[in-house]
Amino acid sequence: MILDYILVLAGLIGLFAGGEFLVRGAVGIARRMALPPLLIGLTVVGFGTSTPELLVSVDAAMRGVPAIAIGNIVGSNIANILLILGLSALIWPIRVAGSTLRRDTAVMMAAAIVLVPVFAMGMIARPAGLLLLAGLAAYLIHAYRHPGEDPAPDDTPPPGLAASLFWVGAGLLALVFGARFLVDGAVAIARDLGASEAFIGLTIVAVGTSLPELATSLIAALRRQSEIAIGNVVGSNIFNVLGILGLTAVIAPVPVEPRFLTLDLPVMIVVSGALTALLLLRPSVGRGMGVAMLVAYAAYIWIAQG
Numbered sequence: 001m002i003l004d005y006i007l008v009l010a011g012l013i014g015l016f017a018g019g020e021f022l023v024r025g026a027v028g029i030a031r032r033m034a035l036p037p038l039l040i041g042l043t044v045v046g047f048g049t050s051t052p053e054l055l056v057s058v059d060a061a062m063r064g065v066p067a068i069a070i071g072n073i074v075g076s077n078i079a080n081i082l083l084i085l086g087l088s089a090l091i092w093p094i095r096v097a098g099s100t101l102r103r104d105t106a107v108m109m110a111a112a113i114v115l116v117p118v119f120a121m122g123m124i125a126r127p128a129g130l131l132l133l134a135g136l137a138a139y140l141i142h143a144y145r146h147p148g149e150d151p152a153p154d155d156t157p158p159p160g161l162a163a164s165l166f167w168v169g170a171g172l173l174a175l176v177f178g179a180r181f182l183v184d185g186a187v188a189i190a191r192d193l194g195a196s197e198a199f200i201g202l203t204i205v206a207v208g209t210s211l212p213e214l215a216t217s218l219i220a221a222l223r224r225q226s227e228i229a230i231g232n233v234v235g236s237n238i239f240n241v242l243g244i245l246g247l248t249a250v251i252a253p254v255p256v257e258p259r260f261l262t263l264d265l266p267v268m269i270v271v272s273g274a275l276t277a278l279l280l281l282r283p284s285v286g287r288g289m290g291v292a293m294l295v296a297y298a299a300y301i302w303i304a305q306g
Contacts, residue, residue: 004192007185012208014178015052019212022051022171028164050076050239051172052209055179057244060201061252065187069254070124071201072209073240074264077112078202079210080233081271082297087214088221088229089290104234105276107139111241112265112272119261129249136242182208198257202264202304230285237272267300 053076060069088094114135118128182205190200213236220229248254278285 004185004188007181008189008204008208009185011178011180011182011185012211014174014181015056015209016178016211016215018171018174018176018178019052020171020215021167021174023212023216025164025167025169025171028159028167029161031159032161032164050213050236050244051175052179052212053240054244054247055175056183056205056209057248058251059179059183060205061248061254063183065183065197066254067196067198067257068183068186068201068205069248070245070256070260071198071264072205073245074260074268075202075206076210076213077237077240077268078264078271078300079207079297080213080237081275082293082300083207084210084214084217085230085233085275085285086290086293086297088217089285089293090287091218091221092224093287094221094230094285102276102279104143104231104238105279108234108237108241109269109272109276111135111238112269115241115245115265116261116269119256119265122256124245124249124254124256126250126253129246129253132242132246133250136239136246139238139242179209198259198264199304203301264304271296 053072057069057072060066060072085094114132118124118132121128186200186205186208187197189195189204190197213232216232217229220232245254278289
């Protein structure tokens with residue numbers, strides 16, 4: 001039992017360090033390409049911090065624990081909005097100007113709704129996975145062609161390409177081992193405690209794989225870089241659904257437990273819709289809303305125990 005907790009801790013450390021290294025290298029490469037900060041937040045940072053979810057979900061699906069694979073994705077999206085944005089808003093109110101992020105938040109909402117018929121089939125087969133990946137490709141092309149702003153001036157020189165590539169490689173290596181340790185430990189703990197694999201995936205694994213998003217958004221909030229903080233969450237949620245779930249299903253078709261369709265997916269859709277409506281009505285997330293998000297997340301965890 002102690003070894004299982006050590007594996008989980010080692011996995012969380014590996015995922016956190018790997019996500020940090022990967023984002024550092026990816027942002028360095030993006031800066032050398034003079035990409036706008038919002039586009040970096042939505043794609044490079046958002047997708048880079050989702051790499052733990054990708055490796056954990058693929059590893060779980062291939063090893064016959066699909067509830068952890070799906071719970072990781074759905075739980076991460078819920079945690080990204082309620083937990084990570086809630087904590088970020090407590091540090092510094094998040095304000096976003098312009099329509100670009102609102103458009104991408106609408107894409108996040110649409111991706112969540114698409115999962116309803118996919119989950120209703122009871123099995124996420126390879127054709128559904130390919131359709132999700134096609135949706136991600138279309139989104140990336142559109143985001144690249146319509147970044148929404150000019151590159152912001154930055155007096156500091158970008159890091160060298162070799163150094164950025166080194167951080168990317170080191171991050172990926174740490175993520176691979178971290179994902180394996182986390183899945184091993186989480187499955188063992190679930191069985192020892194009698195908890196369902198779905199609940200472990202929705203909580204321990206989901207929050208664990210969201211640590212890079214948490215660190216990135218909190219640091220951005222401390223630096224008052226609202227667009228990076230919220231763009232990271234929105235981009236990560238889009239990538240989780242379209243990219244991670246799509247690729248996982250292509251590699252190994254994933255059966256869907258009924259609880260995901262009746263409880264967890266509706267919660268994900270509601271919180272995604274609430275964030276979309278909030279940014280459409282007034283593009284800001286204040287401290288009061290941050291507290292409400294954290295309370296809502298605590299309530300969801302209590303209900304998710306079944």
